[in-house]
């Protein structure tokens with residue numbers, strides 16, 4: 001049962017609450033934490049809110065951006081320099097949820113949620129993590145797959161803005177709005193002429209956490225970016241995924257459609 005709600009005014013103060021309050025977890029937008037609390041299914045007894053710790057806001061400088069972990073998805077949608085992310089953000093829940101949901105919280109939601117995390121992995125973003133003693137910076141990919149230790153707080157996300165039209169995204173769902181992913185595909189593909197010089201591809205909904213499609217990346221790189229090569233490379237995605245059955249789709253179906261959606265995302269079909 002909930003016993004304490006702490007409203008710290010800084011990251012160090014939040015860390016002190018996290019280490020001193022028994023059964024404490026971070027509360028960001030609360031879109032996941034609050035339903036869990038209301039169902040009474042988890043063991044946490046204290047909430048440490050990030051609302052007033054000063055982790056909101058977006059800065060953009062010479063092709064790079066830094067996003068505070070408590071920035072909401074609605075604030076991201078409003079940032080002109082991040083317009084390439086809007087089609088992805090629009091697929092996440094509803095405007096009401098996006099007004100509350102934060103960038104940091106999206107890294108830790110269970111699949112088949114975590115669509116922004118999939119985008120951040122494709123973009124090669126890094127997370128800054130404040131630990132009890134020190135701060136570290138690591139690829140978002142790692143934060144998403146290993147999580148953070150007790151008492152650690154993701155403070156910001158940094159990334160290099162992709163070149164025009166290099167970022168690609170698609171999300172296959174059971175219904176058009178407010179639906180979890182069957183498969184989410186995000187990619188940054190850089191071409192030299194007609195040939196792929198680099199590719200970073202991330203997939204959601206097809207493993208326990210969002211994953212890199214490294215087999216597809218390898219198959220694409222150095223090849224012409226045409227239908228035949230992309231279709232062949234997309235089939236390689238089956239080597240990178242480990243789908244499970246859930247209420248939205250069977251593991252069989254998720255595997256069956258993944259290469260199709262990878263191809264569609266890459267070619268904008």
Ligand SMILES: Cc1cc2nc3c(=O)[nH]c(=O)nc-3n(C[C@H](O)[C@H](O)[C@H](O)COP(=O)(O)OP(=O)(O)OC[C@H]3O[C@@H](n4cnc5c(N)ncnc54)[C@H](O)[C@@H]3O)c2cc1C
Pocket residue numbers: 025026027028029030031032033034050069070091092093094097100101102103104105106107108109113114115116148152153154155178179180181
């Ligand atoms: C109806 C509904 C529909 C949804 N649809 C989608 C969807 O389509 N796509 C999608 O991606 N998501 C979806 N979600 C999931 C969720 O709303 C978002 O992913 C959101 O970004 C989570 O952020 P939050 O701030 O609300 O997290 P919270 O609920 O506050 O926290 C989630 C987890 O992250 C931890 N956490 C939060 N911030 C930090 C931090 N800075 N450092 C360390 N740990 C932290 C918390 O302790 C908790 O474990 C949906 C949710 C709902 C309720």
